[in-house]
Amino acid sequence: MHGRLKVKTSEEQAEAKRLEREQKLKLYQSATRTVFQKAGELDESVLELTSQILGANPDFATLWNCRREVLQQLEAQKSPEELAALVKTELGFLESCLRVNPKSYGTWHHRCWLLGRLPEPNWARELELCARFLEVDERNFHCWDYRRFVAAQAAVPPAEELAFTDSLITRNFSNYSSWHYRSCLLPQLHPQPDSGPQGRLPEDVLLKELELVQNAFFTDPNDQSAWFYHRWLLGRADPQDALRCLHVSRDEACLTVSLSRPVLVGSGTETLLLTVDKSPLAVEWRTPDGRTRPSHVWLCDLPAASLNDQLPQHTFRVIWTAGDAQKECVLLKGRQEGWCRDSATDEQLFRCELSVEKSTVLQSELESCKELQELEPENKWCLLTIILLMRALDPLLYEKETLQYFQTLKAVDPMRAAYLDDLRSKFLLENSVLKMEYAEVRVLHLGHKDLTVLCHLEQLLLVTHLDLSHNRLRALPPALAALRCLEVLQANDNAIESLDGVTSLPRLQELSLCNNRLWQPTLLQPLASCPRLALLHLQGNPLCQAVGTSEHLAELLPSVNSILT
């Protein structure tokens, strides 16, 4: 009575498994071959065949295409009843494929396609399907995507969808999709009056969301999803298109504009329109560095007639048609130049990373983050958020503190040291611009700041003296060519290897490049296009060691009076 079970040994099992696999592969391959042989025949047998293959491997995009072709064909041939039955089978089949792989692009896409073609799709059923799949894996972004599609098609009220994200966040707040969905739904639920900035939330809603997200990052400060949502909550929409600065120079017979975002102005297009004394003037726009690609700064040559000194003044107006923005500046009789620009301080140009209307909100966020930072001194997300909040609140007031936080952050997150250096350079540069504006000068000192990168150069259109010495710059980038008024440029004691940006600077007279990494005279080629360059300091560069450098340079830069090596 009591015998032991006879069971196959593991070798026998492995052998049986192997045979079974081989068999499966054979079937799969022969079915695939048959489908491809049938190419062009659009009947139900193709549906049957493809369903065998897709049932095992739903990621076979070509076969989904076959099915779509067949279904389209059958739509024309079948009666409505037959068609309804067909659709029902197809939906059931899709669901079984999703169970095989809930993250199959092809399957979800096919379902979208199918639902989109139905005269009366059952959206409630689809929402339920989404809920079921998200029950199993609340972070299945394929399903989230599909849910957004369904909710949009079925016009589900945003409040209901928001409640749904609530329930999933309650279960597990590490859920980018759910947070993201909130960021889409909340602005819909609380539309701002037309005047308000796009995509922002009323303060009471904002405060509630901030509390929710704080709960998340106090519970687990290492979870990024909450921090990203936090950043979205505090961020603001892209700034409005604007003409930041307009500059006219009589000497160079040139007009320069600086735009709030890079734009490509093709020749013959009407992106930028210029009127001189109210009459339109057709001009050729170009970029300062001569390359035709999107740029913040565009300039054009002016005909002598529009600059003559007989009238008491000339009025120049540039209209940016796409951005619906314009700016006007006046060149007075006897003056060399005229300009008009937005003030970086008034417009809070550099605070757009994070900014809400009420600084009280930012202030209280800063306080809770500082509280968290005390508990978690090494949390990078918290440190970064503190830095961003401080900048949004008052970049100059918090400058010193910000720099300290950067230091801590770099220590705890060495993998991103270079990113942090660049971010820090950007902030320092912004602060210097602000200080320059307050001082109402056209001289910018950026020496001894450990800068690794130059940015916001389009803001420096009017600067005449720029000191970049004692930094960690490796290049003077092409964007530097926007500094049309620059007369003196000091960039000693950096690691500069390239001078691409020092090109066509009409007023540059003096250039100091001591103790850099310029190793051969040809690197100085761009300087030849600066007509007024008279004094060039090159001491302490590798190229000074080479024989014949002086001669080479004299040949390369014949108009430069004095080259010191």
Added chain:
Amino acid sequence: MADTLPSEFDVIVIGTGLPESIIAAACSRSGQRVLHVDSRSYYGGNWASFSFSGILSWLKEYQENSDVVNESPAWQEQILENEEAIVLSRKDKTIQHVEVFCYASQDLHEDVEEAGALQKNHASVISGSPTEAAHSAYLPSEDESLCTVSCEMPTEQTPSSDLEPALEINDVEVTGEKEKRYDDKTCVKSASEEETSENVPTAEDTALPPKKNRITYSQIIKEGRRFNIDLVSKLLYSRGLLIDLLIKSNVSRYAEFKNITRILVFREGRVEQVPCSRADVFNSKQLTMVEKRMLMKFLTFCMEYEKHPDEYKAYEEITFSEYLKTQKLTPNLRYFVLHSIAMTSETACNTVDGLKATKNFLRCLGRYGNTPFLFPLYGQGELPQCFCRMCAVFGGIYCLRHSVQCLVVDKESRKCKAIIDQFGQRIISKHFLVEDSYFSENTCSHVQYRQISRSVLITDRSVLKMDSDQQISILTVPGEEPGTFAVRVIELCPSTMTCMKGTYLVHLTCTSSKTAREDLEPVVQKLFTPYTETEIENEEVEKPRLLWALYFNMRDSSDVSRNSYNDLPSNVYVCSGPDCGLGNDNAVKQAETLFQLICPNEDFCPPPPNPEDIIIDGDSLQSETSEFSVIPEANSETPKESTSLGNPEEASQ
């Protein structure tokens, strides 16, 4: 064969408690011939669960203290010259100080009967012809074995069933088949109707007049089969040994479980919920932001405290509660950690044990839900039966209401050879496994026992009301004075299939210092108020009201060393009754240790073979192939652990 049992076995197991049942299953699985007997009319011994009428007859048995008249044929004449006998006790002495209180109004009509009562637990049925006993107790039999109806999730339930193939943790548990248990026509509500009511939790409370809500004693009697009252109150740690064993052996297919939904704490006269998982902490309204951080930080540390010895080495000498004070935790949080997470006492637990307990708790979180515990639907008593079923599937023979008069020991070899049962049949075997309570006083004269204080309450509402009334909660009430023990309270809602609709079944457990009532009544009074008819006016009574209460002490033999029993042959093994702990690790450990002694070098409850791998060829076709025909289903789900359930320790990056 029809009249008597086979006369020879490899292993005879006496008593159907959890450890005995596990061993019986393991032995049978390993090809041993197993006879499993119990003198009681039900499975589980002190691990059993009873319907309301069942518990009443169980009580009667103990209160009447009636001695069973010994009608059995004399065994003495069967003992040979070179043999001696170890007489087994006919009377269970493990339960004491039984006290029952009924607060619900007792109606006039007295002849109310439990709908569909099976009368299965009447002490009087103990006598019976051998045929009947042997036959009716064979597993699986329709009415005795409550676990025979398989309770798997409906297959359409995919994809969620993919998720947890080994253990079915249902929230949508009851399907048609299960209702067969309530096949009586007087059961008005089907179980599935009960389910729907779960979705509208408070509707009944508010919509219906309060009068309707009153539950009378006769209602309890009538709906008595809705109750499954556990004698021991335990939960399964979701990474405990028992869960591992259930999964490994595939016994889990015979049972269903529910996750405990709340961990509660009793503090400053109030019941509060303890946030213990990441999601709980995130959602908690009672903690400040900083507390959230501190708690998470501490719990994260506990998860891998061994890796940071410098954080606790200096505190090894002090108690865990003192250690917690050094950890920047607010009093609030310290209380939560000490009493509800580590579940240790203020004074008796050192730092390392506390950290270990905390870690164990946290390790179990998130495997099946937001708390570390599972409860078997239909009560703890299901579990021994599940293992018995597995034993039977592999050929074990079952006899309930079958007592053993004595063990027969060979004088020379000092080994036990056989038993003599109540009918005087002598059955020989190689190994004998006896549950401790079967030994007579002669054998146990030197044994010292501890006691467990138990109370079972039927109440009319939950100790902590929430938007859903289907909550399963565990609450720890720390001992008030030094020297008294913490009381563990487990509150079960009707969806656990252990109590009737509109009631809650509450189990209280602690290590005894006095009688159960003396130990537990103070806690009962703190949490509940007796039900009285007159206070209808007082609409918002804060505390839940008691409808019925039972107190008793149960013997705890878990700590008894084998050496303290007198003259046991080496092939007689002793299983202890239930211990006081929350988990079942003790029973599993015990079972595994004893199994290794009986079957050295055998795997303990290995998974059943894959049906495809079973070789059934003509010549080896035996009668049991029919028994094995159940296996294919069993194995269609391969036991593997789900990892897709969010684990706090697997926090995403």
